[in-house]
Every structure is written in C-alpha cells, then in structure tokens.
Amino acid sequence: MRRGLRRAVAATAAGLAGLSLAACAPGDDAGSANNTSCTNEIAEPDATRVTLWAWYPAVEQIVDTFNAQHDDVQICWTNAGQGADEYGKFSTALEAGTGAPDVIQLESEILPTYTILDGLADLAPYGAADLEDQFPAGAWSDVSSGGSVFAVPVDGGPVGMLYRADIFEKYGVEPPTTWDEFAQAAQDLRDAGYDGYITNYATNGGAFNYALFAQAGWAPFAYDPAQRDQIGIDVDTPEARHVLSYWEDLIDRGLVSSDDAFTSDYNTSLVDGTYAVYIAAAWGPGYLEGLSDADSGAEWKAAPLPQWDPANPVQVNQGGSALAVTSQAADPEAAATVAMELFDDEETWKIGVEDAGLFPLWNLALDAPWFTDRRYPFFGGQQVNRDVFLDAAAQYPGFTFSPFQVYAYDRQTMALYDMVEGDSTAADALATIQDSLVRYAEQQGFTVR
Amino acid sequence: MTTSTTSAPATAQRARTPGGRRGQSLLDTKRQWWGWLFLAPFTVVFVLFLLVPLAYAFWLSLHTKGIATGGESVFTGVANYVRVFTDADFLSGMARVGRFVLVMVPIQIGLAVAIALVLDTLATRLSKASRLLVFVPYAIPAVIGALMWGFLYSPRFGPASDVFGIFGLAAPDFLSRDLVFGSLVNIVTWQWVGYYMIIVYAALRAIDPSIYEAAKLDGAGNAAIAFRIKIPMIASSMVMIVVFALIGTLQFFTEPTVLRSVAQGAIPTTYTPNMYAYSMAFSYSQFNYASTIAFALGILVFIGSYVFLYATRKQSGLK
Numbered sequence: 199m200r201r202g203l204r205r206a207v208a209a210t211a212a213g214l215a216g217l218s219l220a221a222c223a224p225g226d227d228a229g230s231a232n233n234t235s236c237t238n239e240i241a242e243p244d245a246t247r248v249t250l251w252a253w254y255p256a257v258e259q260i261v262d263t264f265n266a267q268h269d270d271v272q273i274c275w276t277n278a279g280q281g282a283d284e285y286g287k288f289s290t291a292l293e294a295g296t297g298a299p300d301v302i303q304l305e306s307e308i309l310p311t312y313t314i315l316d317g318l319a320d321l322a323p324y325g326a327a328d329l330e331d332q333f334p335a336g337a338w339s340d341v342s343s344g345g346s347v348f349a350v351p352v353d354g355g356p357v358g359m360l361y362r363a364d365i366f367e368k369y370g371v372e373p374p375t376t377w378d379e380f381a382q383a384a385q386d387l388r389d390a391g392y393d394g395y396i397t398n399y400a401t402n403g404g405a406f407n408y409a410l411f412a413q414a415g416w417a418p419f420a421y422d423p424a425q426r427d428q429i430g431i432d433v434d435t436p437e438a439r440h441v442l443s444y445w446e447d448l449i450d451r452g453l454v455s456s457d458d459a460f461t462s463d464y465n466t467s468l469v470d471g472t473y474a475v476y477i478a479a480a481w482g483p484g485y486l487e488g489l490s491d492a493d494s495g496a497e498w499k500a501a502p503l504p505q506w507d508p509a510n511p512v513q514v515n516q517g518g519s520a521l522a523v524t525s526q527a528a529d530p531e532a533a534a535t536v537a538m539e540l541f542d543d544e545e546t547w548k549i550g551v552e553d554a555g556l557f558p559l560w561n562l563a564l565d566a567p568w569f570t571d572r573r574y575p576f577f578g579g580q581q582v583n584r585d586v587f588l589d590a591a592a593q594y595p596g597f598t599f600s601p602f603q604v605y606a607y608d609r610q611t612m613a614l615y616d617m618v619e620g621d622s623t624a625a626d627a628l629a630t631i632q633d634s635l636v637r638y639a640e641q642q643g644f645t646v647r
Numbered sequence: 648m649t650t651s652t653t654s655a656p657a658t659a660q661r662a663r664t665p666g667g668r669r670g671q672s673l674l675d676t677k678r679q680w681w682g683w684l685f686l687a688p689f690t691v692v693f694v695l696f697l698l699v700p701l702a703y704a705f706w707l708s709l710h711t712k713g714i715a716t717g718g719e720s721v722f723t724g725v726a727n728y729v730r731v732f733t734d735a736d737f738l739s740g741m742a743r744v745g746r747f748v749l750v751m752v753p754i755q756i757g758l759a760v761a762i763a764l765v766l767d768t769l770a771t772r773l774s775k776a777s778r779l780l781v782f783v784p785y786a787i788p789a790v791i792g793a794l795m796w797g798f799l800y801s802p803r804f805g806p807a808s809d810v811f812g813i814f815g816l817a818a819p820d821f822l823s824r825d826l827v828f829g830s831l832v833n834i835v836t837w838q839w840v841g842y843y844m845i846i847v848y849a850a851l852r853a854i855d856p857s858i859y860e861a862a863k864l865d866g867a868g869n870a871a872i873a874f875r876i877k878i879p880m881i882a883s884s885m886v887m888i889v890v891f892a893l894i895g896t897l898q899f900f901t902e903p904t905v906l907r908s909v910a911q912g913a914i915p916t917t918y919t920p921n922m923y924a925y926s927m928a929f930s931y932s933q934f935n936y937a938s939t940i941a942f943a944l945g946i947l948v949f950i951g952s953y954v955f956l957y958a959t960r961k962q963s964g965l966k
Contacts (some may be wrong), residue, residue, distance in 0.1 A: 278885075282930070285930075286929045286930060289930075289932045290928075290929060291931065292932070293934055297823070315714065317931065354770065362858075401911075401912045402911040402912060426715055427715045427716070429715075458912055461801075461908070461909045461910075462909075463801055463802060463803045463804070463806065463909070544711070570824070590774075601715075602714065602931065604931060605930070605931050608915070608916050608926070609913060611911055611915070612917075615824075615912030615915075618912075619824055621913075641713065641730075642713040642714045642715050643713030643714070643716040644713075647697045
C-alpha cells in the first residue's frame with residue numbers, strides 16, 4: 199500500500215472512530231453524577247446541590263422552575279437514558295457503591311427491584327407519608343408499602359384506546375367498547391377491505407402486556423418489601439390464559455400483527471395507517487406526535503379501553519414514573535425535598551402537560567379545569583382527559599410487581615415470541631414463564647409460595 | 648468481535664539470537680533491572696487493567712449473592728460453575744456460537760484467501776482500488792456497521808422490498824428468527840473479510856517471486872501455483888487468522904446486541920454467552936453469576952483455541 203493510500207485509510211478510520219466517540223458522549227456524561235457537570239444552569243451556586251437523573255421531555259424547564267423557586271436547594275440534572283438504559287447505570291452504581299445520583303426518576307414497576315437491593319431511601323421520615331392524599335390511591339399504593347414511601351408519584355399511564363376515526367369511518371365499522379366487539383371489528387375491517395391490522399401485539403411490550411393481563415384480574419406476584427425472602431408467583435392463571443389466547447387467536451387469523459415495539463418500523467406503522475388502533479397509556483399521544491411519516495389525513499380519537507365485562511369495567515396503567523431518593527444521596531433530606539417538591543405546583547405541571555405531554559398523578563392538577571377541560575389539537579380538539587384518562591387513572595387499583603422485573607419482562611418476551619412464531623401455544627407460553635420465574639426466584643434465595 | 652483489533656500481524660517474533668548461555672555477571676543483573684524498568688509502563692497497565700480485574704472476576708465467580716438474602720456475599724466454591732454448565736440458556740448460547748463458528752469462519756477465511764489470491768495475481772490500478780474497498784468496512788466501527796445493517800434489513804426502510812418488488816416477490820424478513828442467523832453472518836463477514844484479506848495479502852507479498860518463476864519453468868499453471876505453492880507458504884498466517892476468527896466468534900457480542908434493538912424477539916438476551924453474561928450483570932444485577940459465565944466462556948474459548956492450535960501445529964510452525 200502506498201503511503202498516500204495508507205494515510206487515507208488511517209484518516210477514514212480515525213474519522214469514523216471520532217464519530218463513534220461523539221455518538222457516545224451524552225451517555226458518558228451521565229456516568230459522572232456526583233461532580234459539577236450539570237446539564238442545566240445552576241442559579242444559586244452556594245446552595246446545597248442535589249443531582250437528578252431524569253428523562254422527562256421538557257425536564258430542563260421544570261428543573262429551572264424549581265431552581266428559581268428555591269434558594270437553599272439546587273438541582274443538578276442529567277439525562278442518563280430512558281428506562282432500561284438508566285436502570286442499567288443505576289444498578290451498576292449500586293453494585294459499585296458510588297456513582298448514583300441523589301434523586302432518580304424510576305417507573306413504579308421497577309421500585310421493588312431497587313428496594314430489595316437497599317438502593318432507595320425511605321421517604322416517610324422526611325414527611326412523604328403526609329402527602330398520601332395528594333395522589334390517586336392506586337398510584338400511591340404503587341410507591342408505598344406499610345409505613346414506608348419509596349418514591350413520590352409524578353406522572354401516570356392510565357390506558358385508553360387511541361384509534362383512527364377516519365379508518366373506522368371509511369370502512370363503516372364502529373369503534374369497539376368491549377374485547378368481543380374489538381375482535382369483531384378486526385374482522386369487519388378486514389372484510390371491508392382494510393389491508394392493515396386493527397392493532398399490534400408486541401411480544402417485547404413488557405409493561406403493555408402486563409396491563410392487558412391485569413385488566414382481566416391477573417395478579418402474578420405477591421411480594422411485601424417487609425418480607426424480602428418471600429414471594430408468591432402466579433403467572434399462569436386462567437385470567438392470563440384467557441387474555442393471551444384471545445390475542446393468539448387474532449394473530450393466527452392475521453387480524454393483529456406481532457411486530458416488535460419501539461423500532462422505527464413500528465413507529466412508522468403507528469402513524470401511517472398500518473394499525474387502526476393504538477392501545478396506549480396517557481403519554482401515548484405525545485409519543486405519536488413526535489413520529490414522522492404520518493398520514494396527512496389521519497384523524498385520531500381517544501376512547502376508553504375495551505372491557506371484558508362492560509358491567510364491571512377495570513382500568514389499568516402502563517408506565518408513568520416517580521421520583522425516588524437513592525441510598526447514596528449525600529444529603530437525603532435535601533434530596534427528599536427535591537423528590538417531593540419538584541412537581542408540587544401548577545406552574546410546573548402546566549409545563550409538564552403542555553410541553554412534555556405528561557399525565558399528572560397529582561390531585562390538584564387532576565382537578566384543575568385547565569387540565570380536565572384541555573382540548574388536544576392532536577385529537578381534533580377532543581377533551582381526552584375528561585373523556586378517557588381521568589376515569590382510567592381514578593379507577594386504577596395499583597399493581598404488585600416483582601423484585602426482578604427486568605428478568606420477568608425478558609422471559610415474557612422470549613415466551614411470547616415463541617408463541618407468535620407458532621412454536622407454542624398461549625398455555626405453554628405462560629407455563630414457561632411461570633417455571634423460569636420460580637426457578638430464578640429460588641436461585642435468588644426466595645421462598646416461593 | 649471486538650477482540651484482536653489491536654494485535655497487528657506483527658507476531659513473527661523469531662528474533663532469538665543463537666549463542667551459548669553466559670555466566671551471570673554483574674552487568675547482566677544490572678541489565679535485567681533496566682529491562683524491568685523499561686517494561687514497567689506496560690506491566691503496570693497490564694496488572695492493573697487485566698490481571699487484577701481478572702482475579703476479582705474469578706473471586707466474584709466463587710461467591711453468590713442472591714437478591715433475597717440481604718445482599719450477603721457467600722462463598723459457594725464451584726457451585727456457580729456447576730450451575731452454568733447445566734444452565735440451558737448458557738448451553739444453547741454456546742451451541743449457537745458453535746454453529747456460527749462452523750458457518751462464519753470458513754466463509755470469512757475462504758473469501759479472504761480467494762480475494763487475496765486474486766489481488767496478488769493482478770497488478771493493475773483496479774486491484775489497488777479493490778484492495779482498499781474490501782478493507783474499508785473494517786475501518787468502520789462495529790457498532791456503526793451493525794446499526795447501518797439494521798436499517799438495511801428493515802422491512803420498511805431497507806432496499807430489499809424494492810429489489811424483490813421488481814420481480815414481483817415479497818421481500819424476506821431478514822430480522823425474523825429463521826433469517827437473523829444469516830443476517831448476522833453477513834454483517835460479520837462484510838466487516839472482517841477485508842482485515843483477514845490484508846493479512847493474507849501481506850503474507851503473499853512476502854513470498855520470493857523467484858519461486859513462482861521456478862514453478863512456471865517446471866510447468867505449473869496459475870491454479871497449481873496458488874494451491875501448491877502460495878497457500879502452503881502462508882499456512883502460518885492462515886492459522887493465525889483462523890484463531891482470530893475463532894476467538895472472535897465464540898465471544899460474539901457487538902453485532903447481535905446492536906441488532907437486538909430492532910429484533911428483540913428474534914435475538915433474546917441469551918442469544919450468545921457473552922450477551923447472557925452482559926444481561927446478567929447489567930440488567931439483573933447478577934454480577935457473581937455473570938463473572939462465572941464469563942469465566943466458563945473463557946475456559947471454553949481457551950480449550951477451543953488450544954485444540955485448534957494443536958491440530959495445526961505443523962502448518963503454523965509452532966511444532
């Protein structure tokens with residue numbers, strides 16, 4: 199190879215390596231939580247500094263609002279990734295004994311995973327227990343246990359049915375209100391010539407699939423943080439089999455697709471008319487609005503989640519998040535102040551609702567007319583909170599997750615994928631999940647009831 | 648396939664000068680101290696960043712910390728190793744990388760040798776350009792290469808549906824369970840053939856051309872020269888690249904991990920042993936068991952490489 203060529207190759211390689219480093223940079227910043235590198239500007243440099251990991255949209259505005267309101271405590275915010283990305287970093291920091299932030303945004307489903315590792319501080323001694331009546335009962339039960347409070351609820355994910363009114367109208371099908379009607383509508387749409395799918399059942403939609411099971415009365419785990427070595431695992435129940443067989447049937451008939459969620463293909467399918475229905479939590483519309491390649495003539499509407507028994511409607515929740523104080527917090531009291539007060543005024547919540555698309559779990563916002571009557575341009579001016587999500591949030595009873603939830607979701611994805619690939623049935627899939635979770639729990643030292 | 652990127656083909660260390668054993672003079676002792684001093688920068692890094700972590704990981708693998716037992720680390724000896732070698736997820740992952748070795752290594756090496764032989768015979772401007780083009784994928788970081796291929800494989804954004812559409816066919820889903828194996832083989836081959844080709848090519852250039860002339864005088868054709876002279880003479884380089892490919896494939900991680908972001912069903916967290924170890928550590932906080940998986944994999948890689956090097960000791964010149 200001549201010298202010129204070699205140099206060209208080296209330069210190309212160096213350039214590409216530089217690119218990859220640049221691509222990694224935001225993630226690397228997040229690793230250094232306890233030093234001075236904050237993503238936001240600190241208004242009061244001399245005040246107690248509390249580090250925060252959070253991924254909310256518009257979080258910088260929210261943090262700035264807090265910092266402007268407080269002169270004794272200042273938040274130093276970084277985005278350490280959303281969901282699983284952040285949890286991986288937090289778990290590693292807990293194992294290392296250093297590197298965790300003072301306050302962290304977590305989904306309530308992951309709280310038991312960290313309380314059992316002593317990763318989170320009990321906020322009751324700092325006055326969090328008095329906040330109970332500020333939040334809906336289901337949301338509060340997700341973050342508290344006995345007299346302990348492990349996080350302060352922030353936003354929720356009451357589930358509703360977002361649908362393409364234009365597609366249903368075009369093919370002359372009524373939007374369903376029960377799951378029986380839903381299956382019928384799927385067939386009717388197909389018969390009328392619609393070549394998409396009524397919706398998608400993603401095998402990797404961990405929390406989403408949990409919500410669908412839970413609607414039928416599924417309670418897979420019995421776990422109390424006060425008794426850490428005991429757990430009840432009851433995944434393979436008649437309710438779960440009923441729900442999963444329902445979806446298996448729709449998938450087998452080709453009426454529901456089974457694409458992986460959260461890929462760019464899936465995102466496009468959501469908005470280009472491939473799916474007529476998006477069963478979504480209250481943060482779903484914000485997600486849809488951020489997607490490209492949308493149908494220009496799309497007319498979205500929101501309706502309550504279809505029911506199994508319309509006489510006894512059951513509401514469920516998917517996602518949403520809470521603020522917890524980590525066991526590595528340098529000043530737990532200041533950290534608890536941040537967790538309790540970051541979202542405790544209407545000014546902040548207006549940012550949260552209007553700019554970040556969050557659904558508040560804070561009664562004062564839930565009752566405020568500016569929220570209940572808010573008209574969403576995305577839904578053609580529909581008052582989706584009043585029509586759908588407020589009821590769903592109020593009636594959500596809470597849910598008990600396992601202290602190894604990431605593992606449980608991964609195993610569920612594997613078993614459900616086998617099912618949609620035709621290698622097993624709904625009953626097999628649930629039995630497989632049940633077995634693997636019981637074995638894992640026993641290896642971890644639990645007494646499985 | 649992140650290994651072996653730094654170990655350039657400068658392994659031919661036959662510089663042992665002949666000469667009798669001299670007595671231990673004062674000069675020699677002094678020289679030895681100087682030697683250690685010069686080695687110190689390397690030794691410190693080697694001990695600090697390789698030996699110590701290795702020892703720590705081994706220590707971890709002998710202990711168990713269940714999440715229900717209050718975070719107490721208990722010495723359990725080889726219990727974790729017994730568990731890993733009876734763990735269906737680990738064994739199926741091993742079987743899968745075994746299949747990757749059987750499919751991927753011959754394809755990569757075969758292509759690399761074929762291209763190198765062709766380029767070695769040609770002496771046109773085209774050959775220089777092709778050499779560079781074949782090598783360029785190796786200059787692209789593995790993660791970026793895999794991300795790129797993820798888009799190419801995408802049913803909606805990839806070119807496959809257009810290409811197959813010309814013939815009125817439906818494009819296959821490259822990310823389905825049946826095809827993802829081949830899709831991964833393709834990515835790795837695309838990335839690594841150029842690297843192996845350069846090593847083989849360099850070895851070919853080192854052969855004295857007068858040997859070819861002699862062979863031609865004896866009536867050997869191009870094919871005979873390639874198979875009877877060139878390949879036997881570069882056997883030691885071939886052994887080296889096969890070992891690189893073997894180790895890299897057994898430690899398969901980057902490409903399936905990146906592709907998993909678009910195919911979580913087809914590529915589960917247990918797809919390869921390294922991915923399994925990674926998710927055990929960083930998704931499930933099972934650092935002890937993750938260390939055990941890593942060590943078990945290390946042992947198997949060592950055995951595999953040793954068996955291969957022993958079987959080819961004649962070709963590699965290690966005998």
